[in-house]
Amino acid sequence: MKITVFSAKAYDKEYLQQANRGFELAFIESRLNQQTVALAAGSQAICVFVNDQLDKAVLQELKMMGVQHIALRCAGFNNVDLEAARELGLQVSRVPAYSPEAxxxxxxxxxxxxxxxxxxxYNRVKEGNFSLQGLLxxxxxxxxxxxxxxxxxxxxxGRLFKGFxxxxxxxxxxxxxDWQAMGGQYCALQKLFSEADxxxxxxxxxxxxxxxxxxxSLALMKDGVMLINTSRGGLIDTGAVIRSLKNRxxxxxxxxVYEMEGDLFFEDLSNQIIQDDLFQRLATFPNVLITGHQGFFTHExxxxxAATTMHNLYLAQQQRTDKTSFLV
Structure with missing residues (x-):
């Protein structure tokens, strides 16, 4: 089975090749979208990541090319039109649990x-500035x-926070x-927003x-709340967050993660002018820290x-007669 791997970085190639179970792998650096879908020609399966676009039009093109399986090498699947995949008889698999600790x-x-x-x-000490002012x-x-x-x-x-x-x-x-066993309490969102530091x-x-x-929801939170998002950017209304940063x-x-990260993350844009004004505004706040979707990025x-993705593809090869869409 030939598999085209989209959004492939050097580390993707390294780990997927190590876990390969005899498949023919073609690595493409470009993201999958309507302009690049033709690169999957000749493949029976594709392997995609978080910012690849698998809307109905792309899925129809893949189906016409003979692609039978879409292997997500991530947990989230919000970038896939699952209803269209089901209608087209395309199988879809993902990696629901890889390393939650990462x-x-x-x-x-x-x-x-x-x-x-x-x-x-860190930057202060590098410059010989050992003042503690502003670091409280x-x-x-x-x-x-x-x-x-x-x-x-x-x-x-939760276990890490409990340890603190x-x-x-x-x-x-x-x-x-398990949440309750380690001492966590469940509550309505309104209570969580109003009581959490x-x-x-x-x-x-x-x-x-x-x-x-x-x-x-931000209006319900404590003044000076700390907000962390390592899940999906679209959970946050960026404009609302900017307003809440401005009024403290x-x-x-x-x-x-960032809701419009598709045009930014995983690329070296250091010599380019970033056109996303909302992102640029976020980056100006001294109390904002942004990393480029690296929470998953550990060896483990x-x-x-890679191992789960290849196992999913192996199962897909064994079940080619099954035309139902599924999530592993």
Whole structure:
């Protein structure tokens, strides 16, 4: 089976080749969209990532080319029109759990860096400036952390915060016994927003969760709240967050994702003029820390992603007669 791998970076090639189970892999650096879909010609399957576009038009083109399986090498699937895939008889698989600790640890890295101004302290010391003025932080111990989404990543994040002595509030339409076993409490979103010192997002992007952080939800939060998003950028209304940064409702903002990241992240744009005015405005705030969707980027996570992706493709090859769409 020939597989075209879109949005392929050097590390994707390295880990997927290590996990390859005898497939013919063609690596394409370009993202998948209507302009690049022709590059999948001759393939029976494609492998895609978070910013590849798989709308109905692209899926129809893939079907006409003879593609039978779409393997997502990520957990989220909001970039795929699943209804169209089902109608076309295209199989869809994903990697629902690779290394929840990787994202959880990155979440804590954002929290600690923002709180103790480690990025600012690093630059100061490099310049010979050892003043502590402006670097004052707060103890995490005793603070209330609200975690929205208590799946594998939310649970892993909760365990880390628990180790710091934090109180845990959670919200999830599917409650977890593990969350309650480690001392976490479930509550309505309104209560979580109003009582949490730190709000951390760990839920999928769906029509119901899109822009769940908006003017109304932000108004419920404590003044000076810390907001962290390592899940999906579309959970946050960027304009609303900018307004809340300007009026100091948000005291700290840590983002590993951004709702318009498709034209920015995973690329070296250091010699270009970035045209996204909202992103540029976000980057001007001294209490905002943005990383380029690297929460998953550990050796352990990449190894598991590659292994699961190849296993999904192996299963797809064994089940070619099954024309139903599925998520693994």
């Amino acid at each position: 994202v959880a640890e990155h979440t804590l890295a954002l929290v600690l860096t923002l709180n103790r101004r480690l990025h600012k302290a 932080g707060f103890n995490l111990h005793g603070k209330t952390v609200g975690i929205i989404g208590t799946g594998r990543i939310g649970l892993a994040t 002595g934090c109180q845990l509030l959670g919200h999830d339409p599917l409650p977890s016994d 730190i709000v951390s997002l760990h839920c999928p992007l769906t029509p119901q969760t899109r822009h769940m952080i908006n003017d109304q 409702k948000i005291g700290y903002l840590g983002l590993d 996570a990449l190894s598991q992603i």
